[in-house]
Amino acid sequence: MTSRETRWMAGPTLRGLALLLLAAVLLVGLSGCEREAQSYRLEGPIFGTGFHITFYGDYSDARLDEIEQAVKQSLDKVDHLMSTYKPDSELSRFNQAPVGEPFTLSPETAEVVREAIRVGDISRGAFDVTVGAAVNLWGFGPDKHPDRIPSDDEIASALKEVDYRSLKLDGNQLTKTKPVYVDLSGIAKGYGVDQAARAxxxxxVKHYLVEVGGEIRTKGTKPGDKPWRIAVEKPVSNERSVQRIIELDDSSVATSGDYRNYFEENGKRYSHTIDPRTGRPITHHLVSVTVITKDCMTADALATAIDVLGPQGGLDMAERENLAVYLIVKTDQGFEAKASKAFQRYLKRSDEEVPS
Structure with missing residues (x-):
């Protein structure tokens, strides 16, 4: 774990959260005779990115210290259990364990693996936590290499190690039926958000916004009973601008997109999102996916799955599973937005779409 600097800040705050989602947090005084709520912010590095937490209330310095420690411990625990960069993490030890040998997971890791398998099933393999071999082959994983196009034989070889169905979870006992490498980075970040929220x-704490690397979970409201307003980022690589504002209640939001992480060769762009079914980068024109669910762990995984499935396949899955999904598709005329039926209520409650 790298060293962490955390800061508490009391008073009005206005911060644009980085990466795929921007969250505008504006303090408004409470009316009437109620004591004015204070705004507090805690932030620091985690999971190779950063966390930002804003919450409201009236707390003593001692209580703030207790809250800070609880949040830090919750995030550190997820990192210690599920990091693929730590050789002694629980996940690393499972990856090093022999094929066919049951491995006892902590309840936390078992919860994440169970949800990863479920999302793999409902997405028909578009989400696969064993895709690491193919991701590394294309130079988007921790084993980075100079940008180049793998051969068909190399891709076929990597695909032999991609199969989430080879993971068998019985209670907290996880067994792999063939050699696979499990990487939970597509779901564990969202789970970290959930754990920080639970802490x-x-x-x-009844009114908060937790953000880790762009994944967000909210509860309650801002002072004055005002909702949390989240900005979905416009999918352009050369600037940060807003596509649409949405209002959140007690829910989580995650976004997936390929408009910043890619490489080009001979004029062709290769997305960092690898389809685990083909071992190759996605080639469709879906550039951004926003998913709203109760748990951020689930939103995190679903956003990746729908990003792989593409505009039509992703929307079909959203309708089939009654998911709140907002898609941005690149066309010859610009960007076209599509929303599932379950997402419509967020559109009705929010401002009109921000014009280009």
């Missing part, structure tokens, strides 16, 4: 709630 806040255990400390009595």
């Amino acid at each position: 806040l709630e255990a400390q009595g």
